[in-house]
Structure formats: structure tokens, C-alpha cells
Amino acid sequence: MADQVEKVIIIGSGPAGWTAAIYAARANLTPLVIEGAVTEKNRQMGTTPLGQLALTTEVENFPGFPSGDTRQYLKTSLPEELQPYWVSANKPQPTHGINGPELMELMRQQAKNFGTRVITDDVVKVDFKKKPFEMVTLGGQTLQALTVIIATGARANYLGLPSEDKFKNRGVSACAVCDGALPRFRNKPLVVIGGGDSAIEEASYLSKFATEVAMVVRRDVFRASKIMQDRAKSNPKIKVRWNSAVEEVLGNDKDGVTAVRIKDTKAGKTEDYVASGMFCAIGHTPNTHFLDGQLELNEKGYVKWTTPARTFTSIDGDFASGDVADDYYRQAITAAGTGCMAALDAERYLGHHGLI
Ligand code: NDP
Numbered sequence: 012m013a014d015q016v017e018k019v020i021i022i023g024s025g026p027a028g029w030t031a032a033i034y035a036a037r038a039n040l041t042p043l044v045i046e047g048a049v050t051e052k053n054r055q056m057g058t059t060p061l062g063q064l065a066l067t068t069e070v071e072n073f074p075g076f077p078s079g080d081t082r083q084y085l086k087t088s089l090p091e092e093l094q095p096y097w098v099s100a101n102k103p104q105p106t107h108g109i110n111g112p113e114l115m116e117l118m119r120q121q122a123k124n125f126g127t128r129v130i131t132d133d134v135v136k137v138d139f140k141k142k143p144f145e146m147v148t149l150g151g152q153t154l155q156a157l158t159v160i161i162a163t164g165a166r167a168n169y170l171g172l173p174s175e176d177k178f179k180n181r182g183v184s185a186c187a188v189c190d191g192a193l194p195r196f197r198n199k200p201l202v203v204i205g206g207g208d209s210a211i212e213e214a215s216y217l218s219k220f221a222t223e224v225a226m227v228v229r230r231d232v233f234r235a236s237k238i239m240q241d242r243a244k245s246n247p248k249i250k251v252r253w254n255s256a257v258e259e260v261l262g263n264d265k266d267g268v269t270a271v272r273i274k275d276t277k278a279g280k281t282e283d284y285v286a287s288g289m290f291c292a293i294g295h296t297p298n299t300h301f302l303d304g305q306l307e308l309n310e311k312g313y314v315k316w317t318t319p320a321r322t323f324t325s326i327d328g329d330f331a332s333g334d335v336a337d338d339y340y341r342q343a344i345t346a347a348g349t350g351c352m353a354a355l356d357a358e359r360y361l362g363h364h365g366l367i
Pocket of ligand 1: 204206207208210233235236
């Protein structure tokens, strides 16, 4: 049993989770954030603490960060003993503004400054039929709360090929920033799959290490924004393969990935492209597995907001914010915005029910 009933538990530690925490803490709700566990499984799935932004490079579109010296704060924002486990510990030095891991560290610090408590663990089971709501963590803790804010985000998709699975961690990845600088990827050709902003971001980052980056795009157009498209087109190391699909990842036990079989679907030709790595950037899946069907999801599997312009879910007292409930905007700033909304919704719910 839990020792105490929390007013607000926030599950997740991306921009939605920390913004919800900042607002809930400033409303004297002393929120508890379950930020995720530092495990190999989470590393592989891309569900480590601090969310997807911890896996990115520069953030150019988060209002308020055109430039500025945030370095001083960053020296103290994470507990020293945990720093080696965070991707951000190996982050590249920014050339301007702020990068994803830094933005998350500062949001975390900001939430803590107002009294947010943080548990570095995963929620693996929930019981939302009970009131107070009950949650069990991977570490075996049972927690209770009057309100819950789900802010667990979404994780990167893979193609689903058996050969891709076989070479995960040995050349197949969905995170260039986490893995791109490894020796196996240096001075060799690499493959990036996808035509969205993420794919171009990954390809641009990898082009610093690779001899060439082949972007495998399934249509004859990018989905990415204009500015990112221009970035890909002006990078001499990025070669786009339009109308193409990866059929198989080739390799062996000793070397890992050695080549990628790419099919030109228009010409009907197949090529074994010699490469030491393949990076998937083909969209995301919301992290809702631990909910075990207790909250209503939309047709794409994202938590359903049941009332327009509110963060309400199908269960009274449970709120959702960020990418776990948003398959459309999926930006750091929109996640932060709905995190704020969820905290205000939780506060109003508690007030309305005479619980604060
Ligand atoms: P997107 O959904 O925007 O793009 C996914 C890409 O992968 C598309 O090109 C899609 O092709 C392709 N794809 C999907 N499934 C497959 C498959 N099975 N095989 C091959 N290709 C596939 O996802 P992103 O992760 O790129 O971006 C998500 C959101 O985050 C967007 O809103 C984006 O703007 C934002 N973002 C912004 C960044 C920035 O501003 N710096 C950086 C990164 C992300 P198709 O087009 O044919 O569907």
C-alpha cells in the first residue's frame, strides 16, 4: 500500500510532464513526477527519462530560446550520480540557443525549484477504476493519487523486419544522437529511412560522421518542412533515394550491419547498399501500453481527449497531455501547452470536488 495519497501524480518527463509539474507545483499541489526508469529496455525503445527531446539536437523552434547562456544552470540540474546514464551527459555543445536535452534538464530543474518530487521509475500497472487511483512501478512501489496526468509521449517506430530486429544495437537504431557518434558509424556510408523532419534531422546529424547518408524515402516527396528539406538538399553528403523501401538488413554476427537491401519501387530494381548502419525515422507510437485499456484511445492508439479544448480523458480525474494524446501537432511547445492545461484541469477538478 502507498504511504500517502498524492494530489497529483504526473507520469512522464518530457515537455508535457515538466510543464504540468511546474504549474501544479506553483498551485501548491506538490506534484510527484514518475520520470521513467533508466533501463536498457527503455534505452532501446527510446523511452528513457526526459522524453524524445533528450534524443534530439538543437531546438530551433521553442519560443524564448534564441540564444543565451544556460550553461551555468546545467552544471547542477541533474543529480551527479545519474548524469552518466542520461543521454544528455554526452550531448554535443550547442552552437546557438538550446538543444533538446538541455531544454528538458532546465524544465526538470524549474519543476523541482517549486517543490516537485521526482521518482526515476516506470509505471507498469494502473488501476483507474479505484479512487484514489493506484499505480505500481517497475521498482515495486505502489502509489496513490487523487488525480493523474498521463504525459508519457510516443516512441520511434521501426519497420518490423526480422533482420532489423536482429541487428538492433549492432547497426540498427532509431536515434542518431544517441548512437551516431559510435566508432562503427564513423567514416562509413549510412542509411536513414523516412522523409519527415526527424529523418532529415537524423541524416544531417549523421552526415558529420558518415562518408555518405542515403535517405530512403517511400514516396517521391518529403513530408518534412521546407526549411528541413532545404537543409537536406544543400548537404552534399545526403543522397535521397525516392520511391524506395528497405527490404532487408544484411550483416553478420561479427560486424553487425554491413549493407541494406533497398528496392526502387518504381524501377523495380534492388540494390545491396554497403552501409554500417541503418537509422529509422518513420514516425511514432504512443506510450500507452501500461494503461492496459483502462483509458479510451483514439483510432491511432493515442489517449482520447473526450472534451474539446480540455485535457479530460474517459476517466474523471485522469488527464492527458503531450504526444501521448496528440498525433497531429506533436511539438515540444504544444506538449508543454497541453501540460499546462492538464495541471490547470487537475487543480480545478480537485477544487471542484473539495479535495484541496
Ligand atoms: P512524420 O510522421 O512527420 O514523418 C514520418 C516519415 O516516415 C514520412 O516521410 C513517412 O512517409 C515515413 N514513413 C512512415 N512509415 C514508414 C514506413 N513503414 N516505411 C517507410 N517510410 C515510412 O514523423 P517525424 O518523426 O519526422 O516528425 C513528427 C513530428 O515532429 C512532425 O510534426 C515534425 O514536424 C516534428 N519534428 C520537427 C523537427 C524540427 O522542427 N526540427 C524535428 C523532428 C520532428 P510518408 O510521408 O509517405 O507518410
